[in-house]
Amino acid sequence: MPINENDLELFLESTSILNSSSQNSIDKTTSNAELSNIEHSTLLIPQPPLLKTGTTLSELKTQEGNDYCNHDSINETEEGGKTDSIKQQEKNDDAFEKMHSNNNNRSCNKNNSYFNPMLQSPTRMPQRYNNYDEYMENKIFQQNKNDQKLIAEYEKQFNKTYPQIFKNTNIYINGYTNPTRLQLHKLIVLHGGKFSHYLTSKRNVTHIIATNLTSKKKIEFRKYRVVQPEWIMQSIEANKLLKWQDYALLLNDTNINNTTDIKTLVTKDSTKKPHLDCNHPDFLASFFKNSRLHHLTTWKLELQNKHMKSNPVGAHHNRIKKIIYYIDFDCFFATVSGLKHNENSSLPIAVSHGQGNSDIASCNYAARSFGIKNGMWVSRAKQLCSTLKILPYEFDSYRKISETFYELLYDKFDTVIPLSVDEGVFIDYPEDIDYKGISEKCMDIRNLLSTKTKCTVSIGVSNTLVLSTLCLKSAKPNGFKIFLPHNTEKEAVAKFVGSFQLTDLPNIGHKTADKINELYSPSSIITLADLQSNLSSLSSFNKLNKLGGKLSRKIILYLKGEDDIDNISKINTPFNYFRKKSLSVDINWGIRFQTIEQVYNFIDRVVARLASQLKSINMASSQYTIKLARCKANSPIEPPKYLGMGLCDITSKTGRFPAHTNENYIMSPEIKQSFRKLYIQAPISSLRGISITLSNLKTNNDRDIGSMLDRKTNNTLDNFPRLHPPLPHDVPLTMSNTENADQMVTVTPLLPSNDNNNNNNNNNNNRRSIEKRKSRSPAREFFNNYHKKKNQERAKHHFSTEIDENALKELPLEMQKEIQREYAVINLVNSTKRSALEAPKIIPKKKLESICCFNPPIPFQKLLNPKEITARLDTWILQNIERGPRTDDALLLVQYLRRLVKFNKKSMLLYIVDHLEEQIDYYRSYYRSASDDPQTSSNHHQMPDGILQWEKLLVLKILPLRESKNRA
């Protein structure tokens, strides 16, 4: 079978990688071992058949594509993945046929299962077992069973029995061999040998087959019978077991002098717990099981799905009283682990996996008094406090206590927003503020939790999220703080905020804190009070702007104890705020690969995981980002942390799937391709981290929003969490179901090509596109025509779904509904333009009337998207803030707003006016605080005239419009 063009391209590309890496490997830092691995990688090129006797190669071939195939086969090639993807376009039967007649020896690889998901046997995806041993045991059992099955099939098909040459041997194959591992495996098994997939079952292994060993392995294997593959081949040829010594790879006297009796090699480390490296199929699971950070993220999702509720009173939450409780366990992990191990909590305790270069996840306050901090390495912490007690993680307990925590508090508040396993925001909307009641509530909660969980919580209470956060900081540990300032008490607020450190403010981490310090006072460390006093001059204000516009605004608001829009929407519309927008897996620990195939296998596993997660939440993705960490050129090959990533260069690449999908057989090849583009000029062994992100998520069906992870269904219907705000059911939306269904490719990418035009063009187009296509991805190519057509159609709609996605998420729920109706109308209007002119009846009049306010949307300077409009207004205000609005501009705006009133565009009007008010307020408060400051007011920055004019415009012209709407 000739190598087809696809393969050729792939081949060229893969060899170019290899070339570049071998160039690299010339320099001193690269070991010989790496070089030899690279040479081995050229085994990607199909090899000529070597077998002659015993079993013929053709006999082996007929078994290819058979289900008999190990999921840890190292023989997966990229060509395999690609060609499979091409073939999946064909009927599955055809594909299977071809597979059987496949005439080169890129044999069995697990991608075969991509032909048809149904082919995936359950054994391929190991179930979860209680422990690793159990898993191993089961797996080995399965593999032996498979071996028996294979023998039976061969004997049946070729009607002969095979001489039991390798009886009583147990053979393991290390690394690349020629013939391939799989072929050797079959030969060994057929001729009576046992085959070990893992060296972890070393106690039984009698021989190790290898053609090449890394220096490390040479040492490791020096007591074994390490034999070259020719031993197998020639033994079969000779029809008897030849002396292995003649084929020994390692010339080791002690072994050669050994008796030729086949005796199992018992090694010291046979009892050792098997080491899971990143090539092991269960590495991901085992890593995640022990990763605190992974648990944090998954728990957050779980808890939000299960316990989040939002019962604000009315649409405009910011105008009614709210009491925000920020509740947080004190050094949660340390406390719980301490309880579990009956440690005295007054002694320094920390939670960590290891004893040396291992992160401290949490330490108690006794430990903190020594200067120990979370995230510090144990070795360093022990320098600070030699008596520090290191406790293991107790993930189950953490999770369980967290569950109790939310269950106990769920009914006590109007709104519950879990932020983590150990902390959440809880909100009440009382009619009046009852200080005594609040502090009693705090005490009750603390008592309750302390009796039920034996853990202490701290509580910060205030009326904005920022202030609550700060209150919590000052309440810790084991206390509560209530700070509910009146609107008039600005000074008190400023003073309170000023008493904190830079990093105490949300969104200011150590990097930003350093930056701010550098900006204002490189020599000493400044506090928030320093920052406050610094901000009163415009030049200082501009300094802050170097952090970026958004962040500096945030900080200015925070310094006054006010929430920014981000915080507000988090509180007011949590379900909207915490909608799922992306899904990713990051692994930056334990990543050590030798060959590109191992990486591909790994990517396959990661993508499989992502795909199943996507499916479980009933979503599909159209964009991915792959991010790689490779160790920095001059940093040591092994970092101080065991299997850590060390210092790395990080690069990333985004790409798009041909359509929305959640199938790993579409995603995987694409992502691998991006990997190849990204990971160039570096040996595979320097890869230290991989992250794959899927974004542009879309639900399969907007009305049927699936569960996020394993959401429990014990909630009442009323409180049943939703990821999206409910959509109006009677309104045809822009993202109509039918259109979505077309966009979404969930099962197989087979297309009904009943479009006549396209069909005719296809043949012509194909020839051209093969010549000059950029993408080597068959899936992409396959979709190209389809997608183009789709886009053309969509372009006719003036409004794409993106408007909904981006613009709506910021708005309160009520407004979202209304604006969605607007878009529904817009869409109807557009569709009328397109097709309804010929067939005007396409929109029944009744339907139109049922949509609340059937008026066409009102553009502002040709803009329709509310976010775009406010953005334009923002720049307009910013540019004219000091000299005031120009009359004609102001007129334009007012006219626009009046039109909104006239056509009853309530939500839009409200949105715009509120926004304007907020903006002008923002500048006004800035200039006011500047002019209040005695030091600066004399020099510059009196309240500029422009501000007054803006205010005038706002108060006299704009705000009344909002009121008129209320009356109407």
Add this chain to the structure above:
DNA sequence: ATTGTGTGGTAG
């Protein structure tokens, strides 16, 4: 000018 990409930061 708008849109997309790669990078960086933060939180818990």
Add this chain to the structure above:
DNA sequence: GATCGCTACCACACAAT
């Protein structure tokens, strides 16, 4: 035995168009 350095999201600079 070590060790388990995740992941969602936003913002921004800059390039591409």
